[in-house]
Amino acid sequence: MLKAELRKKYTQKRKALSPDEAFLLSGKIFENFIRHFNPQEGEKVHVFIPIPARKEIDTQIFIQYFLKRNIRVYVPKIVGDKLISIEIFEETVFETNSWGISEPVSNEDSGENNFQYVITPLLYCDRKGNRVGYGKGFYDGLFQNISAEAKKIGVNYFDPEEYVDDVWEKDIPVDYLVTPTEVLSFLSGWE
Structure with a gap:
């Protein structure tokens, strides 16, 4: 299917989820991520902050887990037409854009680009790791500016x-997709 068709289809599927379903599925995605990747103290994770109105995966669960375990957390921010990475801490002040x-x-x-994990928002991901996002x-x-060793991980309800x-x-495709039911790898020689 074309990206525009997939974007429309999966936006509708996401909208159809109740808040409780989205919360439950986000928890299962988080559990699968932790079980498979098991990030360690001192590692660096770049993770998006969800847009509640779009029912994105609740990554606040991830962020709180990382911060409590001294895993370094970086979040994206759009400044002008560029996405920058800002390290956050328990005391970081936030505003809604x-x-x-x-x-x-x-x-x-x-200026950090040496992440162990980059948890990536998307509306859809196929079985080759090709992403459909919001098109920006x-x-x-x-992805062009991070370390080649960073694991690019998409998270999706579906x-x-x-x-x-x-x-x-x-x-640029993701390396892995984490859903409520499985973790898929698109790398050859996956462990």
Whole structure:
């Protein structure tokens, strides 16, 4: 299917989830992530902050877990037309931007690009790791500038069914997809 069709289909499927269903599925995604990847103290994780109005996966569960275990947490912030990475702490002050995203007040880019994990928002991901997001390309830009060792991990309520037919040259797939039921790898020689 084309990205536009997938974007529409999975936006509708997400909207159909009740708040309780979204919360429960987010918890299962979190459990699968922790069980499979088991991040350790001192490791660096870049993780998006969800947009509640869009029923994105509740990554606040992830963020609280990481902060309590001294796993370094970085979140994205759009400044101008660029996505920067800001390290956050328990005391970080947040504000809601015009898109309804809670983000740090600070505009100070950490300059960090050596993450162990980059937890990536998406509307859909196929069985090749091709992502369908909101179409702005911010994460393709981020992926171009991070360490090759970083694990790019998509999280989604839904398992892949259709393939993305209109993958572009500059589209960068994720390495893994975590759903409520499984963890898929798109890397050869997956453990």
